[in-house]
Amino acid sequence: MHQRISHSLHEALDTEGALEFAWVLIYLPLVAVLAVVYLPFWWKLPHPLRRSTLIAALCLAGGSGGLELVKSSLSEGPWTLQFGLLAAISDSLELIGLALLVTALLLNLSDTAPKFEIEFEVRNKLRVPPPSGR
Numbered sequence: 001m002h003q004r005i006s007h008s009l010h011e012a013l014d015t016e017g018a019l020e021f022a023w024v025l026i027y028l029p030l031v032a033v034l035a036v037v038y039l040p041f042w043w044k045l046p047h048p049l050r051r052s053t054l055i056a057a058l059c060l061a062g063g064s065g066g067l068e069l070v071k072s073s074l075s076e077g078p079w080t081l082q083f084g085l086l087a088a089i090s091d092s093l094e095l096i097g098l099a100l101l102v103t104a105l106l107l108n109l110s111d112t113a114p115k116f117e118i119e120f121e122v123r124n125k126l127r128v129p130p131p132s133g134r
Contacts, residue, residue, distance in 0.1 A: 024072075028065050052104030056097045063093025 035057075042050060067090040074083045109116060 024065055024068055031061060031065065046108065049104055049108045052107075053101060056100035056104060058097070059093050059100060060097030063090045063097060067093065 042053065045053065067086060071083065071086045071090055074080065074086060
């Protein structure tokens with residue numbers, strides 16, 4: 001989705017350099033507004049969870065927004081190893097941020113809930129027979 005927005009904005013605004021991937025013109029201000037709106041909620045979280053979510057958010061935002069600005073300035077011309085490595089680091093930071101967030105939330109849940117169970121039900125919708133014992 002952000003690539004479609006980026007292409008449309010790039011065409012309309014004729015962006016180049018660090019704003020080659022023009023989706024950041026929409027998403028970064030949106031993230032800033034959401035951060036301000038959720039700041040009172042975040043401030044009331046327990047200190048360990050607050051710290052962990054901040055680290056996760058910095059990884060996610062740094063990978064998706066911050067490095068995107070650097071990466072877009074390298075995107076003109078043919079693909080280079082430098083661009084590829086930066087893209088890999090950017091995507092890795094996004095995934096690390098997400099993993100840190102999930103870990104922080106699960107650790108907080110384990111500290112606050114005496115017992116928590118998740119049950120999954122497997123439904124064989126395709127009616128595939130189970131493998132036969134050999």
